[in-house]
Amino acid sequence: MTDPKLRVLISSDKIQARIKELGAQISEDYPTGDLHMICILKGATFFMTDLVRAMTRDVFVDFMGISTYGKGKTSSGEVKLTKDLDTSLEGAEVLIVEDIVDSGVTLNYLMHVLDQRRPHSIRIAALLDKPERRLRPVHVSYVGFQIPDQFVVGYGLDYAERYRNLDSICVLDHGEAPPA
Ligand code: IMP
Ligand code: MG
DSSP states (O other): OOOTTEEEEEOHHHHHHHHHHHHHHHHHHOOSSOEEEEEEETTTHHHHHHHHHTOSSOOEEEEEEEEEEOSTTSOOSEEEEEEOOSSOOTTOEEEEEEEEESSSHHHHHHHHHHHTTOOSEEEEEEEEEOGGGOSSOOOOSEEEEEOOSOOEEBTTBOBTTBSTTOSSEEEEOOSSOOOO
16 A cells, blocks of 8 residues: 555564564463463454464454543543453453553453453453553563554554554554544
């Protein structure tokens, strides 16, 4: 896609190479047990499908929908579950798969929700992390890339539902007030 508003920050090759490393690492860290990989819709679907295929052990996949309310695109702290899991997590090893950790509001909420379902363990894998923006504490066990405080799109990440299908992560030049 040639769009003058887009500048590649992380190329497709770099994303894929890093996901191979993460898949190998996660497989090594979970030698036994039922591993439930929970993808947060919609942004994380691209990361999830590549990550599970980079793994060398059996996994269960499930999906959760979350919406956050706030002015503009900043999470307000109010989070709502829009699609729940199909399966029980009791006694399972749970890995939440998210596209990006920004304020941390979404994942902080989700950790509390899923913890109540009595899994054996819960960890988070996020393709991107913007540590400068954190408002709520979140421990991310597997991070693809740390990025500066810039609004990015592509590889699942959107701006008003656009740009998800770019194969690289790009900085979006708005030419207007940034959305976050
Ligand atoms: P948090 O609750 O602020 O951590 O929100 C995380 C969610 O905000 C992500 O799952 C994305 O949907 C969205 N988000 C945060 N930063 C960006 C960005 O740079 N581009 C696109 N979406 C983003
Ligand atoms: Mg998201």
